[in-house]
Amino acid sequence: MDSYNQLPNVSLKEGNLMSDLFLKKKIFTLIDALEYLHNLPYGYNSNDDKKTILFEEEKGTCTTKHAVAATLAQENGIDLQKHVGIYKMTEDIVAGTQFILDKYNLPFVPMVHCFLVHNGHRYDLTEGNQNGKKCSIEDFIFEQQTIPFISRKDEYLYFRDILTKIIMKSSEFQGKEISIVLKAREEAIDLLHKNVEH
Incomplete structure (x- = not known):
């Protein structure tokens, strides 16, 4: 970023x-x-x-x-947009993820992250914060501009849409059930919360 x-x-x-x-x-x-x-x-x-x-x-x-x-x-007249992206959460990014991946036999957990974009440059105001991650997120499976205050419901619907149309159809998730991926996502969210609290 x-x-x-x-x-x-x-x-x-x-x-x-x-x-x-x-x-x-x-x-x-x-x-x-x-x-x-x-x-x-x-x-x-x-x-x-x-x-x-x-x-x-x-x-x-x-x-x-x-x-x-x-x-x-x-x-204030500056075209700075909020983007929502989906990234591949692995042990390299969040400590403790490997347990979830092994439990559900997944290559990664698809997760949502928000950031800012201006003239093709990306900015992350949580970079360097104690945000539960070991590093900043640089690579995304898919990203999309959103309104600044996108609701949790709409953000989840965006995630489900990309999960269904892109991720579940990829070779990495061939034969996987969407219900398993969603369970892994819930545990990954809990893991992030625990990492932030420590």
Whole structure:
């Protein structure tokens, strides 16, 4: 992923939800706002669909950090989009994954990750956070631009669509049942939560 410091460092304009929240914190430019989001602790929010939850709980995930960042940029005339991608979760990325792969006889667990895109460059405000992963995600099976505050339900429907149309039809998943892959995904989500908590 690229450094967000190369993005246009515009001054925030008052009169919009996210801009006003940052201005109240005496944060006046886009780069300073992204720095604030990056430095916030990584943590699961109690309600990802509430637009101000990150500020109330002073923590966020790839879902909430990038939703706030994309909205803020758009409020200030910068075309910074939120993307949702599906990556191959393995032991190399998340410690403890091999147990799940062995249990369900899978080559990897397909998982969702969010990030930002501007002029072909990718930015991840959770990179370097204690997010349960050993490294940043660079390779994706599939990615798609979304609205900043995509709901959990819509994100899951996107995941199921790609799982059904692309992943389950690949040679790596030939003969595998979708129910098994979904069970593995549930355990992988639990594993990420445990890794973040430690």
